[in-house]
Amino acid sequence: MTIADDPIVTERPTEPPRSVKYIVLIVGAVLLSIPFGILDINSAARGAVYGIIAYGLLLLLGVASRPTERSGLIDLSALVVAGAVGLKLYIIPIAARTTVITWRLSLRASVGWLLFGLVVGWVVYRNRKGTNPSAIILIGLAFAGAAFLALQAGTDVGYLESISNRAIKRGEFQNIEQVFHVWVGLIALGIGLAVATSFALGNAVVISLTVSAVFTMLAFNKIDFSVFEMISRSTQVSLLVEKLWPPDFTWSKSIGQPETFVLWEPFVETLRIAVVGATTGVILAVPLAFSASRMTTPNATVYWFAKSTMNLIRTIPDLFWGILFAAAVGFGSPFPGALAMIMFSVAIMGKLLSETIDAIDPGPLEAARSTGASHWQMVKSAAFPQVVPHYVAYALYIFELNVRASVILGFIGAGGIGRLLDERRNFFQWDQVMAIVLVIFVTVILIESVSIWVRRRIV
């Protein structure tokens, strides 16, 4: 006898309608199909071929690093590929323009920081089951070495030079080298003192705060951040503000044409790019995220595959994706922009969602497994419901980000309102630039408030 033979004694409750679910699905499908129909798909073929070749190379690298299960090597291999692409397309032309000496110096600095990263990574890896004091000393030593190399290499020469020149003018030093040595000495001393104090206190929080403070200081230094410069240049800024106001919303498309509101078309194009990018990316990220979480991955190979794919996509910035796709499928059309936004969305959603999945309650997964469910049945019935509200919230947030990010895509010839913005800026039509900025501002605020409202209702 089983429960199937039980008599019905209680009245059955009525099942609530599922229409809401279907409406959401249909609306999603329609939203997805409209922009796809408008965007040019034909030129995708060439881009796809390039993508496959690039990915094949990555796979080869990944297979070579397969023996270890840690994702460190995977990250490294993704980094190497992305780095190689970046090197060829970005760094080398710049290096060709600058002197060989600067090139060598910054290389030495990078090697210093890379060594530091490797030592820290190795120490953390070796000590993942509890720390020992010598590990911390090793990190400290590596840090000091890297800092020295970087400073010596003078990646921040520009900033130091400007201050040093003033000191020389005041007659405090005879030449630049002298000042430079003092600077290096002072900074090294400061770092040494800070690190030594934190280690003496022996508190993990203090140590990490100190180290990150030092890094932040160095970063400020290296981006030539200067409060004095900001104040001394403020007159130029106020001049710019005068030119920006009042905004000019209507102008003629070309000479001889009547003045009209010309923002509408590129504006809609930007929104289309954002919709395509967010919807497609957010959907593509789902299987990737579930495969890239230890909680729900079917096996080590899939985990590695998903993780390395995600890392590769994330390593390459969205603008760079735009450049790559524009080169592959042609400048000027919104298609490369949409492709870049898909990558951008997959990267963010993959990361956010897989980390959310890492933190779900494993109990229901065990329960599903105990019923004899298959792996993906378990994921669907026990893991997915736990992350749905987060997923929806992330998707809306990613749409917001997409609208903002797709604006800038026009700057690199990947379509949308950004192209117009760039063009007007090049003509020094600041009042028209202001009009575009205002339109973007209002749109972003509107979309943001709607998405906050929806998110609050769902979560």
Place this chain on the structure above:
Amino acid sequence: MIEFKNASVVYPNGFKALEGVSLTIEDGEFVVVVGLSGAGKSTLLRAINGFVPVVEGSCNVNGQEVVGAKPAELRALRSDVGMIFQTFNLVNRSTVMNNVLMGRLAAVPRWKSMFGVWPAEDKELALRALERVGIVEKAYVRATNLSGGQQQRVGIARALAQEPKVILADEPVASLDPVTSHIVMRDLKKINEDLGITTLINLHFLDLARQYGQRLVGLRDGKLVYDGNINDVDDAIFRQIYGRAITPDDMLQDA
């Protein structure tokens, strides 16, 4: 029939959780497993559905050997073995119905379950399972809105929906108050009597074991130290299982 033959379980960290256990449980038996925490009670239950691997000896469930079973064989075996957990392990955000339907996953076509399209007979089976534990009116309520006792009964319904031959209950009342503990134990006992489902329950309250159990299995440090009728168990045998005298903490009523 569940048959352990000289079965040992060693965890990856080298801990020997079960050592040379030989035990035969006939169909329809109601067995209570007692022992201190860490004695191997959970391991014994989880060896039956292959959640922990038996490294030595054998474990045979309804004619299927667990040791060395292929993934598909293991899934088939698990679909016949329902499990009930101390922490209920419900998907809190899902409805009670969807939680119970989880018990039908192995029986329905995969694509249907992936899209949440459940055959009418499976839905009816889930409702019957809920009827068994008396909370059918809560079918479309979210699991998180139920009390602890009701949640555990959803857990039982989920196991029942599998139409299992065996039910494994791992400390099913440890997170419940005395009154609901008795309700859940009565439900489990009644299911065992009505449907003849072989039931293994881990308990740490001795009075509950005495009140509802027939056969008592005692574990100590991963070894089987007692196996017999619960009515024959006296203080000396408890001391043998627990390694100490009985304290009020071992009783539900006084705890």
